[in-house]
Amino acid sequence: MPAPEPARREAERLRQEIRYHDHRYHVLDRPEISDHEYDQLLRDLQELEAAYPELVAPDSPTQRVGGEVLPGFASVAHRVPLLSLDNAFTAGDLREFDRRVRAGVDGEAVEYVVELKIDGLTVALHYEAGELLRGATRGDGRTGEDITANLRAVRSVPLRLRRPAPAVLGVRGECYLPLEAFERLNAEAAAQDQGLFANPRNAAAGSLRQLDPRVTASRRLDTFIYNILYIDPPEAMPATQWGTLERLGELGFRTNPHRRLCSGIEEVIAHCEEWASRRESLPYEIDGLVVKVDSLAQQERLGARSKSPRWAIAFKFPPSQVVTRVTDVTVQLGRTGALTPTAILEPVRVAGSTVSRATLHNEELVREKDVRIGDWVVIQKAGDVIPEVVRSLPERRTGNEREFAMPTRCPECGAPVERAPGEAAHRCTGSDCPGQRREAIIHFASRDAMNVEGLGDELVARLLQEGLVRDAADLYHLGYEQLVGLERFGPKSAQNLLAAIDRTRKNPLRRLIFALGIRHVGERAAGILARRFGSLAALTRASAEELTAIREIGPKIAESVIAYFQRPDAPGLIDRLEAGGVSTAESSGAVLAPAGPLAGKTVVITGTLASLDRKEAEELVERAGGRPSGSVSRKTGYLVAGESPGSKLAKARELAVPILTEEEFLRLVQARDDGAGDDGAGDK
């Protein structure tokens, strides 16, 4: 049935509204509505498009992430070559560059734009009639790989340009992984006992070269666009680099705000020196600055060498690397049995903290880098998080160094160590390895999983050693008498631990699923599974078809979920979790809403809260049965006002919406545990 006109108009209206909010959120960093409201808009559009498939346009916001896994990447010839840059390492190099530039423009005055040099991957985007048609990697500068499907999944890449858009446009920029996303990705990889990415750049490269765009979408990549490669009509080309950046912003691209127009090379040098120390304050990595001649007419006169333009240069920062000695190489056992070689170092300070161990990732890398026990090595902090060994210094060897050998038996249980074909990691094959069991419980109790406060690595090891627990479910059957019997464990510690365990019994299902430590199931996948299946029982019964039918779940995760629940110990574990009072069904939303203290109420949060971030506060609202919202209206149930509230507070007053302080809000949402009837919060 053809879509009726009102449906067509509504779809277009929704698309425009979503694009507007995408731009506010991903490009301007200034969202206007809550995530919840955004999701609602997207859902409305999805429903409409499902009812009338002909309304689906390729540039619809619902079409960012394709569902198909690609067989490989096609190659694309770039319309204009993507040059790279010559490097400068000192102020002298910059002065030399300036001298050549001025000679090249017959001594005219030259202005420079200085930009941050983002440590990511070059990407080229091609638009026609305002629509994104192709995205490619740089490749060798002439031919790159077609990664359109993956770049569409990067939220700051506009699928459609803001108007008025040129007929044809090619732009160049950098795709990168913000540090926070990198840390989260590696934490998830560690929690899933997988290999870690060495630095954000590698992680970004790995994410962009995924054959499954859903994986790319989950990685939270971002972009900064800095160059117009070609434009039609040609008169639309701005006259300067500064103007280019402004025009790119107007067209809807994300541009980097840290840019500066300098009127001479000395100003450029001062600016570069300032950034060498400021770089640590950025939420992403930069490896230097790029100095560009501002005038495009001058750029044209200067031209290019075979690989790099004469009008630009990269000023590179020295990396934060230090030299120290490897005193030992040990292996670290993960909860699924992976054994990771780890260098034990003579402690050194690098990039602001003391480092005494560094990951060597896997045996192959130890060979490749030729790291021996006793070696002097260069280490660096990648993304200022995980220290890694860059290379060894064989010239400093004395002859007493020893080569590392991967143990053939697990250091914890003695079972044979094996390496599965196609995998980099060696694994302990023991089916009952105490080390794996310890790591599994540590993961279960960790902050992002069940969050059992106070149950750290050492205490887990002791509980296991004393035979008080064998797996995570046993935690929920621990008694006070057993705990006070432990050496150096007083009544207070016992009570605290039991209370901390008790607080996790009502955790949302997604936390429990993540805590089980199913391989490849990170926090995100756990959330998706919880929402889709609603209970652990339903998840254990899920078939591979049901699992892979979920948009974000690929065959690897599906296989691993099924294998987990087929393990002989799985049913027992789940039974004992349930018997121990752990909630194994989704408790938020529909089930609790009618009973929650905020049932049916819309809650707007404004200003900064002292004890919660915005997301946590919104989660509390949802758990109490309410709906978080970003804008105040007559229908708003409560406004929660934190520090320095904005115009929303005034609006709430005007509309006589009840206003809560943070303390009142917390009391109100916690009322659920104390039973109904407690109206602790003052309804003003």
Ligand code: IVH
């Ligand atoms: S301009 C001809 N600007 O650095 C224009 N490059 O070492 C050349 N990069 O391949 C590029 N941030 O991937 C430019 N603001 C920026 C940049 C930038 C990062 C990268 C780019 C390039 C590499 C050169």
